[in-house]
Amino acid sequence: MLKILGLDSYYGESRILNGISLEVPKGEIVGLVGRNGVGKSTTLKSIMGLVKTPKGTIELDGLDITHMPTYERACAGIGYVPQGRDIFPQMTVQENLELGLISHGKSAKIPDYIYDLFPILPKFAQRRGGDLSGGQQQQLAIARALVTDPKILILDEPTEGIQPSIIEDIGTAIKKVNKEFGLTVFLVEQYLDFILKNTTEIHVMEKGVIVYESKTDNADASHIQKLMTS
Template structure:
């Protein structure tokens, strides 16, 4: 599905990512973990074309993305939920969802399955996005990314600032989406237990590089935590 080979990424003249190799196979959930500031978000932004990446290859279903602008990458099937969610606070929940359809030309989609996964979204359709709690906004952001039926869903810190009960609901929804639809998912997380519980494989990032790649069921949590806590 997604393959990254030899990727570098820069902010200005500063190289942030160094020779990244990462794959998200069809139908799998892949976690990318690490402490703050090591390059996890930059990796997702590079995949979306939001950060300059002068070297390396990014392919989706065999098609090279490097020269394509962000809107084309979205139309090719990448759903992206950024850190902070980026919902539109003055728009209603229904209007936020409709924006998610822009990547497929505004073509109407049946939201029934989304409402089953995220009942709160249907309940609050007339409510403004800014009036929702953080957990409700996260559910709306994921639903908005899913409504156009992407091939790949990228989630940046979906548990950040959310109460434990809602984290469980979001984890259940992610697992259900993956199992029912075979959607490939790239999950960036600091909450290690959440990431390992959901993911088939785990990549660990430190100082802009991938330093460890393991199957989640074989992961040594103590080894990973050393990178999560390192200064």
């Protein structure tokens, strides 16, 4: 579904990603973990065309998106939830979701399954986004990405700063959309337990390179933990 090959990424003159290659197969939930500042968010920003990628290629479902503007990548089927969510705090929950639809030229009807997935959203439909808890905002941000009916959902640290019960709900929702709709998911995390519990494949990043990859079932958790703390 998503294929990254030999990708370099830069902020100005400083190279952050160093020839990374990574594949997210259709129907899988792939996790990318690593310490602070190794380049996880930069990887997702590269996929969205938000940083310079002078070398390497990015393919989505057979389409070369390496040089596409961000908006076209989203329209090609990538639902992106950035780190720190970024919902509209002054707008209601419903307006946030409708904006997700409208920005993709879809009719303004929020699919029912979104509300089944996150029951808190219909309950708080008229509440301002900014008045939700961090975990509820994360659910709203994921829902807003899902209303566009993406081919792949990419999530940047969905558990960051969120209470355990909602972390569990988010993991359940991710697995549910994957199982029921076959949605492919690529998710970046620092919280290893969440990745071990909710993914099918794991990649570990150290300073701009991938240093370990495995099917989650066979993953060496203590080795990954070492890579993430050394």
